[in-house]
Amino acid sequence: MAEFKKADSMLEWFDQRLGVINFAKVMMSEYWIPKNINFLWAMGVLLTVLFTFLVVSGIFLLMYYKPDANMAFDSVNYTIMQEVAYGWLFRHIHAVGASVVFLIIYIHMFTGIYYGSYKKGREMIWISGMLLFMLFSAEGFSGYMLPWGQMSYWAAYVITEIFGGIPFIGDELVVWIRGNFYVADATLTRFFMLHVLLIPLAIIGAIVFHFYALRFPHVNNEQGEFFDFDKESEKYLAGDKKHSKVIPFWPVFLSKDIFVLGVFLIFFFYLVFFHYGFAMDPINFDKANGLKTPAHIYPEWYFLWSYEVLRGWFFEIAGISGKDLGLMAFGFANIIFLVLPWLDRSPMVKPANQRPYFKYWFWLMIADLMVLTEFGKLPPTGPNAWVGFGASLVFLVLFIALPFITKAEAKKVKGK
Amino acid sequence: MKEFKILAVIIALVGITYYGIEPYAHSVMHPAVAPADFTFQDVKNVDTSLVGNEANGKVLVEANCIACHAIEKAGHPAVMPNADSAASYGVVPPDLSHAGRIYDKNYLANFIFDPVTAMHLQSKYNPENGKAFPMPSYNWMSPQDIMDVVAYLQSIAPKVADDKAGHKITFEAACGRCHNMQYAGIEATTPVDNLKTYMGATPPDLSQYIKSRGEHYLHSFINDPQILLKGTSMPRVGLTEKAQEEVIAYMEEVGDSKKAERESLGIWVMLYSAVFALLAYLWKRKIWEEVH
Incomplete structure (x- = not known):
């Protein structure tokens, strides 16, 4: 083991053991982002924040939710929405957040397409992003089933039915996915597991991969310009901040993102408190009934x-x-x-x-x-x-x- | 400036899409219907301009009504337990204590004259299918006598407070014979097996109807169920506008009990976000000054 001298500060103590100073440089203060960007470049940070909202609100919901076909509906609509202090707030944040996360994903995705940020070395960024889109879709779909309302039930019925169209194995596959011949308690419990464990784990892994994929090809910029990041970052560190084409992730890039986030949060909380119907369909406040198909699914x-x-x-x-x-x-x-x-x-x-x-x-x-x-x-x-x-x-x-x-x-x- | 243009494009695209899938799509799936009619003008068998005589009404009610109906407020308890009366009539006959208050005068008079027509249940009860509504028509009674009965019922109906407890009384009187309200611990007074036979299906629990149907829908639906749900066996019950508002208020108090908390907290959280955004903007300006 290397020789350790007595640390003079807490920072040094941690630095000796974890290399935190270098780590902060690599991840934050010397992680270089192009300067020539607009607010669309803040969508990644917005998505990270929204995902955090979803995880945190999800943890609180998990404490009271009951994954059982007989209890799920009331555990959500009575226990969480009416009995638990601020349970309704966590549910609203979770439901609206799940819907809005897709709005931001689409903006993020179409920004990437618009600026051509998927080619010439950035293929893996794009692919990991699309992988995240698919995982979020699976997460959204499995989560929508959990309140066990009419739309939960019938959307689950229709979507699982799609797999029946796959040649040869379709019919067996549908039964395998549902765990029953129709959408039932077994379907609910397995989608519960997917929603709270397997898919979130995969999402976290994919997010890390997505961030990592950005490191080598670097973030694109508003004009699609290619330049030497090393040269530009040297210029910045030498003090010529005005002429350098790059900015550090912290604090320059994030200061803009945090402002965009602030504006976004006003809109987001407006939806959470006053305009949530688009994310919480009225039909889903009727308990699931396998014998009664809603007029519109x-x-x-x-x-x-x-x-x-x-x-x-x-x-x-x-x-x-x-x-x-x-x-x-x-x-x-x-x-x-x-x-x-x-x-x-x-x-x-x-x-x-x-x-x-x-x-x-x-x-x-x-x-x-x-x-x-x-x-x-x-x-x-x-x-x-x-x-x-x-x-x-x-x-x-x-x-x-x-x-x-x-x-x-x-x-x-x-x-x- | 350019950033505002980008924002404007995004807002426009999102706005158009939102309009299409929310307000527009819902207007297609749920077309507007005739406005609720709280005067019940379509039934006019009884001249409701006649002034009723409460004393004669009392005599008529005691001779004609209390064999089947309880009127607790006037000292007439139920003739038999709910289970027995449901077995006898198909459904528990309503206690008339609140009838004079919750039912519209014109509706009530015409209901006594001919219940099936007033309820808009001709498709369920007609000579062709041989089904008859448990309460007979009092079309042999003179309009004056009917108005006397109405006047008497109005005179005995107690006033209720405009609060949750009062709304509950109205809800139970208007809906409680057939509907459960699990989240308020209310169970239909008619046993569920009788109800299923009587109505053709178990009437829904109303705990979350304020959310699943919404105030707007309930406003039309309760006033005349046939307009929105043709062929339903739910009768038009003939509530006055005020009684119906109390019923809907109660459904909201039970089904959306955190509404007040949500709306007051919402303002504060949005204000907090606005202050956050403002401070973030000032900080961003300071930081970017160095690099621009």
């Missing part, structure tokens, strides 16, 4: 676009049933974002609006996702069904066409 808003891709295919084409076509389209929609770095064949790393062809693709994609989201909620009858089909088709075409569009763009800008 729809998933939470953040799943609506992919739900509509699934639902848009309602008629047979070339001998393949609408249901199977929908499933294929749904499968496509859920993995296609993951491979985006390889679909974009243009080497340009620029904001979308500075890219001659990609800008049309980007805004069309956003518009299509909005149409899908809207019609995913409306009843799929009459013209709605056709709009849904059209939007679903446009979604597929957009992603199939992306390599060709970006290839043409690469040619036009001559590989710049």
Whole structure:
């Protein structure tokens, strides 16, 4: 063991044992971020804070929640909402936080697409981010089941039913997932386990991985400019802070993020206290009843676009049933974002609006996702069904066409 | 400036999406219905402008009503235990102590004249299916006599306080024969097996109806269930607007008991966030001065 001299301060004592000074440098004061950024670069910190809110409120809810088909509904709506001091506050933060976390994830994700932050060395950042999106989706879905209301039950029924469409093993798979022939107590308890243990563990791992993936390619900037981070950071440390293209994570980058967070929290708490209906569907305040199907079944808003891709295919084409076509389209929609770095064949790393062809693709994609989201909620009858089909088709075409569009763009800008 | 533009684009996109999936989608799924009618104008068999005579009403009530109905407030206890009366009539007949207060005058008079028409339950009780409502029509009674009965019932109905205890009395009188309210420890006075036979299905527990249906829906629904739920066996009960408000207030006091706490705390937490944002802004300005 190395020789230890007596420490003169508490900091030194810890530094001798844990190397905290160096650690703080690497993680905070000498972790370099580009200066040329806007508030969209704060979404990562917002998401970290929201995830913390969800974990903390979740821990409090866990103390009173009862994962049992006979007790779950009342443990949430009576015990937590009415008996436990501020139980309602934790539930509102948890429910609204779960919904808003997806809003911020989408903003974060589309910011990445808009600025081309998924290519030229940043592929692993993108992939780990999409992995987080999938894990959050699973977390949201499993959590939505826990209050055991009508929408919990029927959303669980419809979504688990989707797996029945997988060839050969579908029917057995559905039973395996549900732990019963229908959605029942066994389904609730296993999704409870997933929601409070397995998926959160995976999420924490994926967050660490996502942060780690940022270290080597570095954070992108508003103009997609590539520069030498070592040179710029030396400039900064030498005192030329004004001309350096980088800023340290602490305190410069975080000071901006914390301000953005402050503004966001006003909005967030407005939703938590006064406008939470979008995140706590009224139908879910009816206790689950497997014999009574609600008039309208729809998933939470953040799943609506992919739900509509699934639902848009309602008629047979070339001998393949609408249901199977929908499933294929749904499968496509859920993995296609993951491979985006390889679909974009243009080497340009620029904001979308500075890219001659990609800008049309980007805004069309956003518009299509909005149409899908809207019609995913409306009843799929009459013209709605056709709009849904059209939007679903446009979604597929957009992603199939992306390599060709970006290839043409690469040619036009001559590989710049 | 540029940051504000970006923010404006995001707010616009999120706003349009929000409008589509919340207010608009819900207006499609739940179309607006005719406004609630608390005058019950559609039933006009009895001339309700006649002035009732309470003394004659008392005589008529004692001769015609108390064989089946309890009127605790006037010293007429229930004729038999709830289980027995439910077995005899299908459902426990209401105690009429509060009838004069909670039911609209026009409704009550027309109900006595012809209950099924007043309740809008013609689809459930009609000569074709041979089902008959347990209470007979008093269409042989003169309008003056009916108005005397109404006047008497109005004279004996006790006033209740405008607080949770008072709202509970109204709720129990108006809804308590068929509906449970588990979160308030209220159990329907009619045993559940009788109810299931009588209504065709077990009437729902109302503990969370203020949340699952909302005040707006309840306002129309209680006034006339057939408009929102065609064919339901729940009768139009004929509550006055005030009695209905008391019922809904009680449902909120039980189903959303933390509303006041939520709304007062909410303001403080938002204020706290605003101060936090302001301080963070000042700090950010100070820090970024060095690098810009």
